[in-house]
Amino acid sequence: MSEKVEIGPFHTELEESVYFKLEVDKNRIVENVEIINGFIHRGMESLVTKKNFMQNLILTERVCSLCSNNHPMTYAMAVEQIAGIKIPLRAEALRVIADEVKRIASDMFNLSMLTHIAHTHQLMKDTMNTREHMQDLKEVIWGNRMDMSSNLLTGTKYDLDERKIKIILDTLDVVEPKIRDLQERYENDEQLKSKTVGVGVLPLKDALEIGVTGPVARGSGINNDVRVKAPYGLYAYRPEIQPNVSLSLREEGDVHARAMARFGDILEAVRIIRDVVTDMPEGDTYVDKRPHIPAGEAVVRTEAPRGELIYYLKTDGSQKPVRMRWKVPTFTNWEALKVMILGDKVDNVTMILNSIDPCISCTDR
Amino acid sequence: MSEVIPKLFRINTGSCNGCDVEFMPTVLVEKFGVSTLGVEMVEDIKDANLIAITGPLTARSESFLKSAVSKIRHPYVVVGVGTCAITCGIFRDSYAINGPTDKIVDVNVNVAGCPPRPQSIAEGIAKGVKVLNQVMNGEATPKTIDAIFKDFSAPESFRGRMDLNPDMCTACRTCETVCPSTAIKITEIAAGHVHNIWHNSCCYCGNCAYFCPTGAIFSTNSFDTVKLQSEKYEDVNSEIIKSSTCSSCGDTYMPPSRGLLGKGYVHDDVKKLDTKICSKCRKEANFKRMYA
Ligand code: SF4
Ligand code: SF4
Ligand code: SF4
Numbered sequence: 001m002s003e004k005v006e007i008g009p010f011h012t013e014l015e016e017s018v019y020f021k022l023e024v025d026k027n028r029i030v031e032n033v034e035i036i037n038g039f040i041h042r043g044m045e046s047l048v049t050k051k052n053f054m055q056n057l058i059l060t061e062r063v064c065s066l067c068s069n070n071h072p073m074t075y076a077m078a079v080e081q082i083a084g085i086k087i088p089l090r091a092e093a094l095r096v097i098a099d100e101v102k103r104i105a106s107d108m109f110n111l112s113m114l115t116h117i118a119h120t121h122q123l124m125k126d127t128m129n130t131r132e133h134m135q136d137l138k139e140v141i142w143g144n145r146m147d148m149s150s151n152l153l154t155g156t157k158y159d160l161d162e163r164k165i166k167i168i169l170d171t172l173d174v175v176e177p178k179i180r181d182l183q184e185r186y187e188n189d190e191q192l193k194s195k196t197v198g199v200g201v202l203p204l205k206d207a208l209e210i211g212v213t214g215p216v217a218r219g220s221g222i223n224n225d226v227r228v229k230a231p232y233g234l235y236a237y238r239p240e241i242q243p244n245v246s247l248s249l250r251e252e253g254d255v256h257a258r259a260m261a262r263f264g265d266i267l268e269a270v271r272i273i274r275d276v277v278t279d280m281p282e283g284d285t286y287v288d289k290r291p292h293i294p295a296g297e298a299v300v301r302t303e304a305p306r307g308e309l310i311y312y313l314k315t316d317g318s319q320k321p322v323r324m325r326w327k328v329p330t331f332t333n334w335e336a337l338k339v340m341i342l343g344d345k346v347d348n349v350t351m352i353l354n355s356i357d358p359c360i361s362c363t364d365r
Numbered sequence: 366m367s368e369v370i371p372k373l374f375r376i377n378t379g380s381c382n383g384c385d386v387e388f389m390p391t392v393l394v395e396k397f398g399v400s401t402l403g404v405e406m407v408e409d410i411k412d413a414n415l416i417a418i419t420g421p422l423t424a425r426s427e428s429f430l431k432s433a434v435s436k437i438r439h440p441y442v443v444v445g446v447g448t449c450a451i452t453c454g455i456f457r458d459s460y461a462i463n464g465p466t467d468k469i470v471d472v473n474v475n476v477a478g479c480p481p482r483p484q485s486i487a488e489g490i491a492k493g494v495k496v497l498n499q500v501m502n503g504e505a506t507p508k509t510i511d512a513i514f515k516d517f518s519a520p521e522s523f524r525g526r527m528d529l530n531p532d533m534c535t536a537c538r539t540c541e542t543v544c545p546s547t548a549i550k551i552t553e554i555a556a557g558h559v560h561n562i563w564h565n566s567c568c569y570c571g572n573c574a575y576f577c578p579t580g581a582i583f584s585t586n587s588f589d590t591v592k593l594q595s596e597k598y599e600d601v602n603s604e605i606i607k608s609s610t611c612s613s614c615g616d617t618y619m620p621p622s623r624g625l626l627g628k629g630y631v632h633d634d635v636k637k638l639d640t641k642i643c644s645k646c647r648k649e650a651n652f653k654r655m656y657a
Contacts, residue, residue: 009429010376010410016385017377017426038425040379043461050458055545058570062455065383065480109386116393128394135390139482143524143584146383146480149570157575289576361382 002031005346009039016040016360018353024346033341035334040364045325052319053079053293057151063326064362065146066109069095069102070304072151075324077232078313079153082296085288089281091155092234096241096276097168098142098150098158100269104175105134106305107215107262107269110357111186114259117351118195123185130178137171153293155286165277176270183263186256196256200340200352203253207336214307215265216333216356218248219258226303234276241275243268255348255355262357265305293317304329306357328362369501371404371494374413378430378466379423379456383480384447388417391483391490398514399487402494414441415493417486418472421453422464434470440500444474444493446486448546451475451597452566455546467594473506475597477590479568484517488591496593508595523586524571527562531604533581533624534560540573540582549573557608557619564590564600579624611643613650618643 002023009017017039023032044063048056060075061068073095080087108131115124135145141164142148150158160168186192202212207220217224223245227235235242248264250257295317301310307329314323333356340352373392377385391397392406407413410433422430445466448454453464466472473496476489491513499506519525527548536558541549548566552559562582573582592600609620620641621629642650 009426010374010433016382017379017429039377039423039429040381040420041423041425041461042379042381042421042456043459046461047456047459051545052542054543054572054576058545058568058572059455061570062381062383062479062568065381066386068381068383109389112393113389116389124393128390132390132394132396140520140522143522143571144480144569145482146387147568147570149524149572152575157571359382361380364379 007349011350016358018360020349022346022349028346030341030344030346030349033338035337037360037364040361042365044365048324049321053153053321054290056321057153058149061147061149063365064359066106066359067102067304067306067309067362068147069098069150070302070309073099074300074302074309074311075313076151076153077300077302078298078311079293081298081300082313082315083291083293085154085291087155087287088283088285089237090283091285092237093276093281094156094158094160094285095151096234097160097273098148098156100273101134101138102148103269103305104266105131105138107266108134110354111259111262113354114196114255114351115192117354118192120189120192123182123189123192127182130175130182133171133175137168140167152286152289154288154291155284159285160277160280165280168273168277172270172274176267179263179266179270183267186259186263193256195351196259197252197254199255199348200344200355201252201254202336202340206339207253210335210339211332212307212336213332214303214305214329215248215258215261216336217307218245218261218264219250220253221249221251223249224308226301226308230301232300232302241272243272255351258355306330306359307333326362326365328359330356330359330363334358334363369414369498371402371415371497372407372413373404373415373417373490374407374410375417375419376430376433378418378420378426378464380420380447380449384419384449387480387483388419388446388486391486394483397483397487399490402491404490404494411436411438413437415490415497416441416443417446417490418443418450418466418470419446421449421456421462422466422469424461424463427463427469430466430469442474442493442497442500443470443472444476444489445472446476446489447481448477448479448565448568451477454479454566455568457546457566472594475565475592475594477565477567477592477600478588479570481590482519482588484514485588485590488512488514488517492591492593506593509593519586519588521586523588524569524584525587526564526585526590527567527573527582527602528585529560529562529582529602529604531560531581531606533579533622534604534606535579535581535622535625536560536606536619537578539576539578543572543576545570545572556605558606560604560606562602564602565597578628579622581622581624609641611646612641613646614643616643
C-alpha cells in the first residue's frame with residue numbers, strides 16, 4: 001500500500017514555496033513524485049518589456065536576489081553586444097569582483113541551509129557566521145547585503161579605491177581560514193555524512209543526459225563551467241584567473257558531493273577576487289551612462305552560482321526591450337530532482353531539494 | 366498581564382529570494398538579537414501566533430495563502446517583510462501579482478526594504494511581539510512604537526531611505542524615469558512641482574541618485590523602515606520645487622537649480638548668476654546681443 005505525502009507550499013525547510021505530491025511505500029521510500037511550481041511566478045518576461053533599459057538594470061536583479069549580480073551583468077552584456085560597445089577593462093574587473101563575492105555568499109547560504117536541515121547545529125551556525133563577513137562586505141562596498149546595484153549598461157556604477165581594496169583583502173584574510181576549516185569539517189563530520197552520503201544520488205550518466213550545470217554537474221564529475229568552457233569578460237582577457245574546476249569536481253553525485261563541490265567553487269572565488277583586486281587595470285568604469293541601444297538581438301551566457309545562465313534579448317531601437325528570455329541554471333537541474341528523489345527516503349526530500357540549490361524565483365520568474 | 370510566547374512562522378508568497386534569504390540569518394545569527402525576544406520557530410502554521418510574510422503575493426500563491434491563514438488561531442499578528450509585502454514593490458505592474466498581502470490578511474507591522482537588513486527584520490519581529498502582547502492582553506496598539514533594538518547602526522555606505530534637497534532639484538524627471546518601482550512621482554502645480562518619494566514602494570536601488578544630474582536626490586543610511594500598518598500611507602518624502610516668475614516677460618518658469626548651474630558653470634560662483642529670467646527671454650537677449 002502506498003501512502004500519499006504532501007510537502008509545501010509553505011514549509012519551514014523550504015526557503016521558497018514549492019509543492020511536492022509524493023507517493024511513498026511502507027518503508028517511507030518515495031515511489032512517485034510530482035512537483036508543482038509557479039508560486040514565485042511574477043510575470044517577469046512581461047514586466048521587463050514594460051520597463052526601460054535603466055529600470056531593467058534593477059528589475060533583473062530581482063529575478064533572483066541570490067544571483068542578483070549575474071542577472072543584471074548578463075543583461076548588460078547582451079545590451080552591449082547589441083550596441084557593439086566594448087566596456088573598459090577596469091569595468092570587466094569590477095564585474096568579476098562583484099560576481100565572485102556574490103558566488104561566495106550564495107554558496108555559503110546554501111551550505112548553511114543544508115546543515116540547518118541536517119540538524120548539525122554547530123556547523124550551521126559557523127557557516128552562517130562566516131557568511132556574515134561577506135554580507136557585511138557587500139554592505140560596506142556596495143550598500144546592500146543582497147542587491148548590490150553594481151552594474152551599469154557599458155560598465156559598472158561603482159569603483160574601488162585603495163581603502164576599499166584593503167577592506168576586501170582584509171575580509172578575505174579573515175574568511176579564508178574559516179572556510180578551509182569548515183571544508184574539512186563538512187568532509188569529515190560523522191553526523192553530516194550519515195545524513196548526506198549516498199543520499200539523492202545523480203549518476204554521471206543521468207547528469208549528462210539531463211544536462212545539469214553548476215555545482216550539481218561538478219558534484220557528478222562534469223566540468224561545464226562557462227567561465228572555462230566559453231570564457232567571457234575578464235575570464236577571456238585573463239585566462240589565468242579562470243577557476244581551477246578540478247578543485248570542485250567530485251564523482252559521488254550525492255548531496256554531500258554537491259556540498260563539497262561548492263566549497264571548491266568558494267575557495268576558487270576567494271583566489272579569483274584576490275588576483276583581480278591586487279592587479280586592477282587602470283581606466284574608466286563605463287563608456288556612456290545612458291547609451292543609445294539600436295535594434296538587434298543577442299544571446300549571452302555566464303556562470304551564475306548555480307550554473308549556466310543564458311539571456312536572450314531583442315531590441316527595436318526604442319527605450320524598452322521587445323523581448324527578454326532566460327534559461328536559468330535551476331531549469332535543467334530541476335529535472336534531475338526526480339532522479340535524485342525517486343527511491344530515496346521521504347524524510348530526505350527537502351534536503352535533496354536544497355542540494356541542487358534551487359532558485360525557484362529564477363525558474364518560475 | 367501575562368507574557369506571551371511568540372511562535373513565528375514564515376510564508377513566502379513569491380519573493381525574489383532576497384527577503385527570505387535575509388530572514389534566515391535574522392533568526393539564526395545571534396548578533397541580530399531575535400533570540401532575546403523569546404521567539405520560537407514553529408513547524409506548523411496551526412501553532413503560530415506571529416506570521417512573517419514576504420513577497421508580492423503571486424496569483425498562484427493567493428488561494429494557498431488564504432487557506433494557510435484560515436488555519437491560524439486568533440489572536441495573531443502579521444509582520445510584512447520587504448517592500449513587496451507592503452506594496453508589491455518592483456513587481457506591482459505585473460499581471461501575475463494579486464497583492465499586496467494586506468488585501469487578504471490583516472497586517473500589523475511593515476518592514477520596508479528590498480531586502481531589509483536583518484537588523485530591520487529583527488526590529489519588525491520585535492514590534493510584532495510587542496503588538497502581539499498588546500492584542501493578547503486586550504490593549505489598544507498606540508500609533509507608533511519606539512525603536513526596540515536601539516543600538517543597531519549602519520555603515521555610511523548603506524543605501525537606506527532616500528532624501529531630496531529641493532534647492533538642488535530642477536524637476537527634470539530623470540529620477541522618475543529611471544526608478545524601477547515607480548516610487549517617485551513628480552506633479553506639476555501652480556507654484557512649481559511636487560516631488561514625492563514613496564518609501565514603501567522604493568526598492569532602495571539608488572538608481573535615482575546615480576542618474577540625477579544635480580545630486581539633488583540621495584540615499585541616506587537610515588534603516589528606520591519598520592512602521593505600523595496605520596503609518597503605511599504616510600511614509601512619503603514630499604518637497605516642492607518652486608518655479609520662478611521671469612523678470613522680463615512675467616511668465617512662470619522652472620529655474621535651473623543651484624545643482625544644475627553648478628554643473629554648467631564649474632569655475633564661477635553660481636550664487637552670483639542672475640537666474641530670474643526664463644529660458645525663452647534669455648535666448649532672445651543672447652540673440653540680440655550677438656546679432657543685433
Ligand atoms: S522586497 Fe525586494 S528583496 Fe524582498 S522579495 Fe521583494 S523584490 Fe525581493
Ligand atoms: S534634479 Fe534630480 S531629483 Fe530633481 S527631478 Fe531631476 S533627477 Fe529628480
Ligand atoms: S532608490 Fe530611487 S530609483 Fe530606486 S526605487 Fe527608490 S526612489 Fe526609485
